[in-house]
Amino acid sequence: MRFLRLVTLVFGLGIVMADAQLRAEEAKPTAEKPPVSFYRDIRPLLQDRCQGCHQPAKALGGFSLTSYAALKKGGESEQPGFEPGKPDDSELVLQITPRGTEPPAMPKGAAALKPDQVELVRRWIAEGAKDDTPDAAEIVVDREHPPVYNVPPVITSLDYSPDGTLLAVSGYHEVLLHRADAASGELNGIVARLVGLSERIESARFSPDGKRLAVTGGSPGRFGEIQIWDVAGGNLQQSVLVTYDTLYGVSWSGDGAKVAFGCGDNTCRAIDAATGKQVFFQGAHNDWVLDTVFSVDGSHLVSVSRDRSMKLNEVATERFVDNITSITPGALKGGLITVDRHPTKDELLIGGADGVPKIYQMHRTKARQIGDDFNLIRAFEGMPGRIFSVRYSDDGARIVAGSSNDGQGEVRVYNEADAKLVSRFASEHGAVYSTVFRPHTNEVAVGGFDGMVRIYDANSGSMIREFMPVPLVPAVQQAAK
Ligand code: HEC
Known part of the structure; x- marks a missing residue:
């Protein structure tokens, strides 16, 4: 509990002071907290809660978040999905954060993300929103890039x-x-x-x-x-x-x-x-x-x-x-x-x-x-x-x-x-x-x-x-x- 309050305090300060120096400090990984990984932490979370409505074949709001590049590009509001180092200016964070007593805008029609999940997204962006997707996982298959077959697929249906x-x-x-x-x-x-x-x-x-x-x-x-x-x-x-x-x-x-x-x-x-x-x-x-x-x-x-x-x-x-x-x-x-x-x-x-x-x-x-x-x-x-x-x-x-x-x-x-x-x-x-x-x-x-x-x-x-x-x-x- 005390630990949580401390985290809130540090964040509160960071926002109030809006101090580049402090943000740089925040971004420094500490011994207890390794940096947040896009591929391991953020991607699976978005996949679970958001992809049903934001993927290449069904990009509501013009927004897909199945890859780092698509997430960065943002949607029809023409706002990039995130501003590295600036969680408070990032569309992604704004959409999943409650506004006063109002529930967050996203995920639309579903339960809000848990506070620690929102915190994880904030911290990833605060730490510079780095892309650590392995090369092998970058092969994109979507409507614009249909599968390429070297061998025939097994027909299951x-x-x-x-x-x-x-x-x-x-x-x-x-x-x-x-x-x-x-x-x-x-x-x-x-x-x-x-x-x-x-x-x-x-x-x-x-x-x-x-x-x-x-x-x-x-x-x-x-x-x-x-x-x-x-x-x-x-x-x-x-x-x-x-x-x-x-x-x-x-x-x-x-x-x-x-x-x-x-x-x-x-x-x-x-x-x-x-x-x-x-x-x-x-x-x-x-x-x-x-x-x-x-x-x-x-x-x-x-x-x-x-x-x-x-x-x-x-x-x-x-x-x-x-x-x-x-x-x-x-x-x-x-x-x-x-x-x-x-x-x-x-x-x-x-x-x-x-x-x-x-x-x-x-x-x-x-x-x-x-x-x-x-x-x-x-x-x-x-x-x-x-x-x-x-x-x-x-x-x-x-x-x-x-x-x-x-x-x-x-x-x-x-x-x-x-x-x-x-x-x-x-x-x-x-x-x-x-x-x-x-x-x-x-x-x-x-x-x-x-x-x-x-x-x-x-x-x-x-x-x-x-x-x-x-x-x-x-x-x-x-x-x-
Ligand atoms: C049930 C469908 C649905 C789910 C699930 C959903 N969204 Fe959305 N999202 C929408 C729709 C529809 C819009 C278009 C704006 C509107 O109608 O509110 C949108 C718009 C957005 C936008 C604004 C894009 C732009 O540039 O205008 C962002 C960012 C966003 N969603 C993020 C998320 C995130 C992050 C999640 C998961 C935590 C999520 N959404 C889950 C339906 C959904």
Whole structure:
């Protein structure tokens, strides 16, 4: 306490005297207090509290603070973000400091920074606002500097717009929107590159009306992010940072109001798509939650996890209702990875480590008997390896599943009603991580480890066309630039 008062006193003096000499003294690092580091102390703080509204893809007030240079430049008020050595004249400090009894202007609509955090920013500026960003971390990837690829990206997610005209393909730091009917082998199909903060993209899904795209990802061990893009304009509407690891398995409620996702901290959450505010939180799983899906009417949310269970939750009460799959030891042979819902019925298609696609009913109609698997409707023929992707066709008549086993992949299309195998393909191209039917057609898009997108005829299993979804620059050519 006494220590705090002393700090306040020193600062009070510094302001009153406005004495260069004293400021120089202040700036001298003391034994107890090493100088504040931009890279270690300031950047993560701003990243956590401010970047959702101030980043290259969404720079409110014209202001981005994802790099030292952008922070220095400031925003539309044309004030630089800071004046080295002068915290009291620095826009950054003014914005986060309470004005009399008024709360600080920033972060807008959220809790103010804690006094010690404001103090940290002040001290960094007082100490000269030095940039200690390591060279390697200075590679900027944003809208003006889209990712440069020397090798194809692993494709973790594919999704068609509901009208079947656009295909969203996950890349590195971005999701690429392709024209679904572009010619084979060419890049002429790229409609937009949605470049955001997240290095790793785990999932992307169009909203039910096709106007928005929800994306989950993040940077492993640093932050998780959910992005919501306006498809027509290619603009970022929301960037919400959640937890300290990548986010998985995004899904929309049927009315387009909510977006759910799974987290590496074993929670399943949902946000309001318009405001970004968290509206659902469930902590019933005990391993990573990898995929989610809403009931037809949006009242329930289903989550699947590496903990082998599929859980039913009530959205309004945020209450865990039931384990949909059997939780008897031995009934499930491994973690669950992917879930999809029938287009018009509350039936759930799952896939995971045991390689067997299965359909379950969402709501239990009989009391649980220990050891039963009552909700199971149908199990399909087992596939080699783990299933990473399952999807229904838009009419619900067929399902597609993609798997991977020791780097070998396979895709199978089955009839939903009688579990009959319709076709199998893509086994010569390595691990498959994503498969999806193109609405109103017989086409299935497949992506995985080798980075190519391949389109197959679901009836015959023959390939219709293939293309590299990103502009590829061979390493030699790039070095010569
Ligand atoms: C919910 C969105 C949101 C968050 C979070 C947010 N800001 Fe802002 N910020 C805005 C908007 C919008 C403006 C434009 C001015 C206004 O509407 O008040 C702005 C303007 C600014 C400006 C003025 C830029 C200029 O030159 O006019 C600064 C500086 C700033 N914010 C700093 C911060 C800092 C620092 C944080 C984190 C502690 C933060 N903001 C968090 C929305 C946000």
